Amino acid sequence: MGESIVKVEKLSHRYSVQWAVRDINFEITKNGIYGLLGSNGAGKSTIMNIMCGVLKQTEGKVYIQGVDLAENPVDAKRHIGFLPQKPPLNMDLTVEEYLNFTANLRWIPAAEVSRAVKAVMGRCDITHFRKRLIRNLSGGYQQRIGIAQAIIHNPKFVVLDEPTNGLDPNQIVEIRHLIQEIAEERTVILSTHILSEVQATCDYIRMIEQGKLVFAGTVNEFDNYIVPNTLFVSLAAAPPVGELAAIPGVSRVEELGGSDYRVHFTDKRDVTNRIVQASVARDWELTEIRLEKSSLDTIFAELSKK
Numbered sequence: 001m002g003e004s005i006v007k008v009e010k011l012s013h014r015y016s017v018q019w020a021v022r023d024i025n026f027e028i029t030k031n032g033i034y035g036l037l038g039s040n041g042a043g044k045s046t047i048m049n050i051m052c053g054v055l056k057q058t059e060g061k062v063y064i065q066g067v068d069l070a071e072n073p074v075d076a077k078r079h080i081g082f083l084p085q086k087p088p089l090n091m092d093l094t095v096e097e098y099l100n101f102t103a104n105l106r107w108i109p110a111a112e113v114s115r116a117v118k119a120v121m122g123r124c125d126i127t128h129f130r131k132r133l134i135r136n137l138s139g140g141y142q143q144r145i146g147i148a149q150a151i152i153h154n155p156k157f158v159v160l161d162e163p164t165n166g167l168d169p170n171q172i173v174e175i176r177h178l179i180q181e182i183a184e185e186r187t188v189i190l191s192t193h194i195l196s197e198v199q200a201t202c203d204y205i206r207m208i209e210q211g212k213l214v215f216a217g218t219v220n221e222f223d224n225y226i227v228p229n230t231l232f233v234s235l236a237a238a239p240p241v242g243e244l245a246a247i248p249g250v251s252r253v254e255e256l257g258g259s260d261y262r263v264h265f266t267d268k269r270d271v272t273n274r275i276v277q278a279s280v281a282r283d284w285e286l287t288e289i290r291l292e293k294s295s296l297d298t299i300f301a302e303l304s305k306k
């Protein structure tokens with residue numbers, strides 16, 4: 001096991017009377033991209049704000065590189081870069097003015113500010129916009145500036161709260177790419193409520209639901225853990241539903257209207273083959289067959305059962 005990058009111990013947080021986060025424990029010892037996944041209101045921002053020292057927890061401990069965040073916030077924060085859900089941009093500054101300002105906030109020595117700003121603008125591919133007012137840039141570029149301010153002091157640990165939220169599909173691809181680049185040298189934790197976002201960008205998943213940690217592992221482990229168990233099948237020459245249900249391995253068939261069916265199964269590979277073979281043999285005119293992806297709600301329901 002490598003050195004501890006982040007350790008969260010018995011973390012709980014209460015806003016007035018309601019617990020938003022309850023008894024969260026995890027440790028990160030390997031570099032990579034960690035996805036903090038959970039539906040809206042699950043507690044992701046609360047955990048991230050606490051891990052970055054922006055919100056003081058009700059109970060529990062957070063250690064960054066072994067430094068207790070509550071006891072030595074200045075030391076611990078030198079290792080943290082944070083992009084909150086609402087990027088802290090000053091729209092009336094130019095990109096360069098704003099990054100100079102954030103470099104000072106991050107205790108970069110005066111003699112090194114200009115070099116650090118230049119380096120981070122190059123890293124985030126915003127150098128050509130350095131003289132532009134932030135308000136005049138697109139959402140994707142504003143998000144790049146948000147990421148630039150988070151890494152200007154070269155932290156080991158970067159926290160990005162919903163970094164692709166509100167961006168268009170092209171901007172999402174570009175920001176994901178940038179996140180993957182910056183994660184080559186450091187640990188990144190990002191939050192999202194979109195499962196495909198985690199699958200596209202992350203190496204590891206921490207899943208939170210109703211303030212509790214319900215899964216911690218690699219993206220592959222997550223995909224294997226939550227195996228979909230339904231197929232969508234479309235048959236132009238629809239057979240009596242009993243014939244489909246009689247195929248070995250099929251546990252139940254739902255009629256979705258027209259020529260569409262949802263087939264519940266116990267073994268994916270066998271059932272897919274058998275449906276294709278039966279369709280050819282009996283002229284059912286198969287036009288579509290695909291695994292149905294589990295929604296976050298279904299996954300959460302499955303995880304709660306395990």
Ligand SMILES: Nc1ncnc2c1ncn2[C@@H]1O[C@H](COP(=O)(O)OP(=O)(O)OP(=O)(O)O)[C@@H](O)[C@H]1O
Nearest residue numbers: 015016020038039040041042043044045046047193
């Ligand atoms: N300042 C606050 N005062 C009271 N309750 C709050 C406050 N901030 C968050 N909450 C509540 O705490 C719970 C967790 O919220 P949090 O913002 O951490 O969730 P989230 O997973 O980040 O959701 P989202 O994706 O919608 O931002 C929610 O029930 C939310 O309503």
